[in-house]
Structure formats: structure tokens, C-alpha cells
Amino acid sequence: MEEPAASREYDSAYFDQLYRTHASTVFTHLLQRRVSWSDAQDLTAEVFAITWRRRATIQPHPEAGMLPWLLATANYVIADRHRMAARSRRALGRLALPVPVPDIAEDIADQAHDVARLERLAELLATLTTAEQEVIQYCTLRGLAPSVVAETTGEPVGTVRSRLSRALTKIRTAYATQGRSGVGE
Amino acid sequence: MNTFEEEFGNLPDQQLPAATQDLHLAYLHSLAEQEGAPGTGVGTGAGRRRRKRRWLFVAGAVAVLVGGGAAGAAAAGFFRVTDTSTGFCYSADSLGAVRVEYATADGNAAENGLDVCAVYWRSGAFREGVPADPDAVPTGQGHPVPPLTACALETGQVGVFPGDAAVCGRLGLGEYPDH
Numbered sequence: 253m254e255e256p257a258a259s260r261e262y263d264s265a266y267f268d269q270l271y272r273t274h275a276s277t278v279f280t281h282l283l284q285r286r287v288s289w290s291d292a293q294d295l296t297a298e299v300f301a302i303t304w305r306r307r308a309t310i311q312p313h314p315e316a317g318m319l320p321w322l323l324a325t326a327n328y329v330i331a332d333r334h335r336m337a338a339r340s341r342r343a344l345g346r347l348a349l350p351v352p353v354p355d356i357a358e359d360i361a362d363q364a365h366d367v368a369r370l371e372r373l374a375e376l377l378a379t380l381t382t383a384e385q386e387v388i389q390y391c392t393l394r395g396l397a398p399s400v401v402a403e404t405t406g407e408p409v410g411t412v413r414s415r416l417s418r419a420l421t422k423i424r425t426a427y428a429t430q431g432r433s434g435v436g437e
Numbered sequence: 438m439n440t441f442e443e444e445f446g447n448l449p450d451q452q453l454p455a456a457t458q459d460l461h462l463a464y465l466h467s468l469a470e471q472e473g474a475p476g477t478g479v480g481t482g483a484g485r486r487r488r489k490r491r492w493l494f495v496a497g498a499v500a501v502l503v504g505g506g507a508a509g510a511a512a513a514g515f516f517r518v519t520d521t522s523t524g525f526c527y528s529a530d531s532l533g534a535v536r537v538e539y540a541t542a543d544g545n546a547a548e549n550g551l552d553v554c555a556v557y558w559r560s561g562a563f564r565e566g567v568p569a570d571p572d573a574v575p576t577g578q579g580h581p582v583p584p585l586t587a588c589a590l591e592t593g594q595v596g597v598f599p600g601d602a603a604v605c606g607r608l609g610l611g612e613y614p615d616h
Contacts, residue, residue: 264469271462276450283451286583293453298459304468309570331556335540337524366449373445393444406561420441427441 256316274322281326281389286374291333299325314321316396318357320404323394327386372430379426384419391416516611520592521547526554528569530600533610535569537562547595547613550587554597558582565599587613 255267278299282292302325303310303318312318377385390401391412397418402409454459491579524546525536539553540546546553557563561580562570584600589611590596605612 264466267465267469268462271458271465275458275461276452280448280450293457296453297464300461300465301468333540335538338571354457366451369445369448370451373448376445392446393448405578423443429446429471 255319267300267304270303270318274319275300277319277394278322278326280370281394282330283370284374284377284389284393285330285385286378287330287333295326295329295333297371298329302329313400316400318398319394320390320396323390323396326405350408376423376426376430380419380422384417384422385413387416388419388423392420466477515592516591517593518547518595518611518613521545521595524550524553524587524595524597525590526550526557526563527596527598528557528563529565530604530608532596537597545560547587550595550597550613551585554585555582558585563599583594589613 256266265436275296279292279296282295283289287295303322310318310321313320377388378386387398389400390396390404391398392409397413399409401407402412405412441463523538523540525538528535528537537557539550559578559580559582564580565583584601586600586602586604587595587597588605588608591610595613596610598608600607602612
């Protein structure tokens with residue numbers, strides 16, 4: 253699904269489409285960082301809630317759209333995950349809605365999809381520093397250019413590039429070691 | 438043998454269950470309804486922030502009044518940290534300043550307060566001499582971090598203020614850790 257066109261009219265319809273376009277990406281980003289399945293669901297809601305509250309000051313990137321902002325916000329909630337997840341859980345609990353009863357079989361089938369590879373990826377990322385994990389997620393896993401990341405985080409682009417280079421060297425080595433040792437297989 | 442990029446570069450996203458997506462969307466709609474902003478209300482977020490600042494300012498004024506009396510000052514000196522579940526990062530050395538509540542993964546917000554609050558300064562979310570936005574997301578890096586001091590608030594939580602060790606006494610607060 254396409255991201256909605258940038259607009260100053262950030263109404264509910266815009267956010268519906270933004271959520272439908274990127275919610276799974278944000279959810280996966282959180283899972284890659286070893287956030288538990290249930291916390292990742294709550295934190296995904298919190299990322300979009302923060303985005304809604306901050307909509308007056310957010311400028312979508314001219315090429316990458318809202319994705320860099322959403323991933324940066326996800327990184328922020330990861331750092332403060334316990335408070336954020338609790339806040340989201342309280343807010344969701346206050347909604348006067350029928351409690352969703354998921355189709356358990358469907359849920360398990362969904363979760364099983366590529367979970368083993370996701371867990372191996374999370375293991376590899378965990379061998380890096382937080383900043384290195386973030387740059388791998390931005391650039392290697394999401395295809396964002398270092399210049400876009402630099403604009404999002406406020407860092408010099410050279411810093412992002414050198415961090416990416418260092419992180420890639422480390423994670424490739426960890427990947428090769430994992431393959432040789434059979435970890436995660 | 439595959440490379441790291443070949444194996445993980447195109448890993449498909451995990452899908453949120455449909456019921457969870459519906460709940461999240463209802464949550465987002467409720468935020469819009471709370472603001473009474475069916476259209477956009479780009480200004481409504483600012484209104485909410487103004488209200489928060491005003492409330493914090495009133496709280497600060499009360500604290501100054503309490504701290505101004507001799508009895509109040511004596512009582513303030515006995516504040517101790519008794520609640521480590523959350524703490525507050527203050528954007529200036531004033532009880533009326535914009536502040537952000539935080540918690541830490543190990544549940545000891547008091548002990549980690551200086552590290553947590555330094556993130557807000559380093560990111561530029563808090564800046565000396567610039568009014569802080571309570572909804573600021575600390576995603577940047579490279580901004581200066583002033584000396585930070587942890588104090589015991591009247592509520593029993595820790596409050597981290599910019600300033601040297603004298604800031605707690607100046608605000609009528611207890612020291613943390615206490616001596």
C-alpha cells in the first residue's frame with residue numbers, strides 16, 4: 253500500500269493510510285530488536301500515537317516519506333519500552349471496544365512465518381551497539397540512504413556512513429561465524 | 438553461502454493480526470476525537486502543550502511558596518527518594534520547567550536518572566535557554582549536555598535538573614543519593 257501524499261491536512265484518513273502502510277514495518281523493526289511479541293504490538297500503537305501528537309511539526313522526507321520518522325520514533329520507544337508499552341496498554345484498555353478475539357490458528361500461522369530467520373537476525377543485531385543496530389536497520393534492512401538517516405537523526409552524513417561501514421563489517425563477521433557454528437539452525 | 442544482505446535484506450515483514458490493527462486504528466481515532474479535531478487541528482497539539490506548561494508553571498509556583506517559608510524549607514530538606522518506578526527529567530533548573538517522566542528497564546529510575554536525562558540533552562530535545570517541548574522525541578545526537586544533578590522530589594521520585602550539586606538545595610529539594 254502506498255504512503256499517503258504529504259499534506260498539511262494530517263487528518264484521521266491520512267493516519268489510517270499511514271498506519272496501514274507502515275504498521276507491519278514498525279512492528280517488524282521492533283521485533284528485530286528483541287522486543288517481545290506483545291510489547292511490539294503495544295509499542296507499534298505508541299509509535300503512531302506519538303506521530304499523531306507530533307504531526308504539526310513533522311516534515312515527511314521528500315524522497316523517503318514518513319518511514320525515517322517512524323523508525324526513529326520506534327528506536328525512541330525501544331529505549332523507553334517499559335513505560336511506553338504500559339502507556340499504550342492503558343490507553344488501549346480504556347477504549348470502549350469489544351475485546352478482540354484473534355483467530356489463534358491464524359495468529360500462530362502468521363507468527364511462524366519466517367520467525368526463525370527473524371530470530372537469527374535479532375541475534376546478529378544484538379552483537380552490535382545500539383547505534384550500529386539502528387544504522388543497519390535503516391540502511392541495510394530498509395534501504396534508506398545514509399543521507400536520509402543523517403537528516404532524520406541530525407548527525408553528519410559522514411558519521412552515519414562510517415558507522416554503517418563499521419556495523420556491516422561486524423555483522424558480516426558475526427553472520428559468517430554463525431554459519432560456521434550453526435547457531436540458530 | 439549467502440551473504441548477510443542476501444539472507445536478511447528482503448526478509449518479509451511480520452504482519453500484525455487484523456484484530457490488533459483494528460484496535461490500533463480505534464486508538465488513533467480516539468486521539469483525534471479527544472482533541473475534537475475531525476479535520477486536522479494542527480494547532481490543537483500546541484494547545485495541549487500550552488495547557489501542560491501552564492499546569493507545570495502552577496505546580497512550580499506552589500513549590501516556591503512552600504519553599505519560601507522557613508518551615509517549608511526545613512521540610513523540603515528531608516525529601517527522600519522512595520519511589521523508583523519513574524523519575525522526571527527537567528528541562529531547566531526550576532520546578533516549573535517542562536519535564537518528561539521516564540522509566541528504565543531495570544525498574545530503578547532513580548539510579549539511572551542521570552544517564553536517561555542526558556539523552557534528552559544530547560538529542561537536542563532539551564536545550565539551555567530554549568523552551569522545551571514536552572512531546573519532543575530525542576532522536577538526534579551531538580548537542581551539549583550540561584552538568585546534571587539528581588534531586589529527591591516531594592513526591593518521593595527523583596528529578597534530574599541541569600545544574601551543579603547546589604541545585605537541589607536551591608529548589609528546596611532533598612539530595613539524591615542522600616547523605
